[in-house]
């Protein structure tokens with residue numbers, strides 16, 4: 001096996017697809033340190049700048065003294081502590097996907113999506129998924145053993161046609177709310193209407209919308225949507241700045257997950273200290289209008305400054321601003337040239353994005369300043385001129 005692994009890794013290296021982990025020597029923030037060098041970073045999902053916010057650091061220290069550092073067991077044994085319970089109630093009330101919704105905290109968004117799809121869908125069911133969904137929605141669909149149909153990106157017409165021919169017992173429309181590598185927003189009102197018309201469920205992955213859109217409440221509030229057919233997933237390691245995820249839905253859906261979702265049941269609960277810290281993060285999100293306004297200003301400023309670049313800036317009103325350059329080598333070269341100018345922007349390559357659409361995934365945070373955005377725009381123009 002080692003010889004095979006060596007050959008496969010060699011091929012990956014030769015096609016420029018080798019992934020490297022950069023070791024960051026500082027806390028997350030608008031600038032990070034690698035060794036002795038400082039970089040302005042446009043690479044994290046810390047959209048509100050909470051990952052190193054003093055009030056959250058204090059909350060975690062305080063919570064660790066009160067609750068210790070480990071949950072000690074899974075939720076159904078003795079790991080479910082008061083902070084988990086309170087956080088779930090607060091999240092359910094805040095996001096409110098339907099009247100009387102409940103919420104369930106999980107250790108990551110990846111596990112939350114596996115939990116939703118494996119607990120609710122099975123062999124006789126059908127999952128209809130946007131082609132650009134995040135990998136963990138695809139993995140959850142495959143693990144569920146339901147039939148998986150991938151419809152063209154945001155193509156409601158194609159989705160409707162696919163649903164019209166299904167005989168499946170349960171049908172699920174599954175979509176990112178904000179697409180993680182494109183930054184665009186799914187047409188959730190239309191998708192919900194299709195779900196109603198075809199007796200389907202709508203699973204919404206709001207990893208990149210929660211905390212940012214809808215005044216913080218996320219993509220459902222952004223569109224003013226609420227329905228018993230919605231199963232909502234929000235992550236807590238992006239705009240919320242900490243770690244974990246939650247599912248919010250009708251109480252019967254949540255109780256079914258508690259009883260049967262293996263990614264919830266067979267794993268140690270996240271530390272209560274994190275849940276308690278997340279309660280503070282939720283307050284920061286709730287009171288975060290100034291952070292969201294700053295983010296909006298930076299997004300508009302970046303888009304205005306990026307107009308003259310020779311690459312394709314995708315239409316996105318969210319903090320994810322992808323600059324599609326096409327070939328893998330170009331994306332890597334531009335990313336390296338930016339790093340040489342002390343700016344970190346990751347090159348995103350296939351298979352994470354379709355072949356021929358390698359890109360720079362620029363992500364903005366409320367913790368950035370206009371000067372940071374100016375520095376990025378200047379560096380991009382220089383690199384473009386050299387290309």
Ligand SMILES: Cc1ncc(COP(=O)(O)O)c(C=O)c1O
Pocket residue numbers: 107108109110111134136176178180205207208235236237244245
């Ligand atoms: C759209 C989407 N869903 C789910 C996840 C997984 O969330 P987590 O990082 O909490 O596992 C991510 C990113 O990591 C994502 O971008």
